[in-house]
Amino acid sequence: MVAIRPAQASDLSAISALDERLTGFSKPAYWQDMLAPERHFLVAEGDRGALAGFIAGEVRAWEFGQPAAGWVFAIQVDPRTRLKGVGTALFDALAARFRQAGVTRLRTLVDRKDHLILSFFRAQGMVAGPSLQLDMELP
Amino acid sequence: MKLQTATRLGLYATLELARDPDRTLSAADLAERFGVSSHHLAKVLRTLATAGLVQGGRGAAGGYRFIGNRRRTTLMDIVSLFESGPGSRIRGPGENTEIGSALQRVLTEIDEIAEATLRSVSLETMLKHPM
Numbered sequence: 645m646v647a648i649r650p651a652q653a654s655d656l657s658a659i660s661a662l663d664e665r666l667t668g669f670s671k672p673a674y675w676q677d678m679l680a681p682e683r684h685f686l687v688a689e690g691d692r693g694a695l696a697g698f699i700a701g702e703v704r705a706w707e708f709g710q711p712a713a714g715w716v717f718a719i720q721v722d723p724r725t726r727l728k729g730v731g732t733a734l735f736d737a738l739a740a741r742f743r744q745a746g747v748t749r750l751r752t753l754v755d756r757k758d759h760l761i762l763s764f765f766r767a768q769g770m771v772a773g774p775s776l777q778l779d780m781e782l783p
Numbered sequence: 784m785k786l787q788t789a790t791r792l793g794l795y796a797t798l799e800l801a802r803d804p805d806r807t808l809s810a811a812d813l814a815e816r817f818g819v820s821s822h823h824l825a826k827v828l829r830t831l832a833t834a835g836l837v838q839g840g841r842g843a844a845g846g847y848r849f850i851g852n853r854r855r856t857t858l859m860d861i862v863s864l865f866e867s868g869p870g871s872r873i874r875g876p877g878e879n880t881e882i883g884s885a886l887q888r889v890l891t892e893i894d895e896i897a898e899a900t901l902r903s904v905s906l907e908t909m910l911k912h913p914m
Contacts, residue, residue: 756896762903763857769912772900 697721699734714742716752790865800849807846859901
């Protein structure tokens with residue numbers, strides 16, 4: 645069974661290590677910032693309290709001209725505990741917090757080549773939103 | 784996105800059969816449901832069977848049932864059985880010019896988004912959350 649609870653400062657090293665293992669980038673200061681009170685930062689604890697995954701998000705209004713929505717900034721699940729519903733439990737817990745905060749939409753950005761995470765969000769019922777992300781290399 | 788008729792029939796047939804993997808439907812049953820010729824559908828079903836998504840029964844009255852994995856099979860898996868992939872596209876006239884290659888970049892962008900969408904929707908997702 646997996647238990648979901650708010651992340652604490654003592655979780656940061658395990659969160660940072662899991663993220664670095666999966667993405668190849670070390671960003672401890674970014675995860676530290678996610679502990680800010682206006683953010684929702686949740687961890688999933690597996691057997692014996694080990695970190696099975698985490699999710700981070702925030703309610704933002706008028707970002708890119710859009711009314712308030714709950715944004716999912718990041719989700720990671722330890723590959724050893726995948727396919728056991730950890731990601732879905734994290735997603736559901738964050739969605740419940742967003743609903744409590746009074747928003748009715750959930751939003752995220754996904755690398756279009758990352759089929760695993762795209763499929764995950766699709767399986768939760770998410771579809772393409774109203775925005776298109778654009779970017780460029782600065783000359 | 785424009786899909787060939789065979790691709791659309793392949794998607795319809797796979798999803799219809801995957802809805803209930805214990806159910807067997809003949810090419811004629813499926814053809815009637817989609818309003819197409821059973822000859823056309825039989826060919827599509829043979830392609831799906833070769834890909835290991837459906838299994839056909841013996842004889843003219845034999846039906847088909849879904850034997851794939853609903854969670855692992857994406858819409859792209861089915862589309863790619865009938866459509867040529869973006870990489871295998873034949874170069875069109877004018878693509879070697881500056882304007883031709885700029886236009887090609889825009890078309891490739893569209894293809895990539897379409898492919899990402901089709902690859903991210905599993906049969907399970909499709910049947911659970913009809914969009």
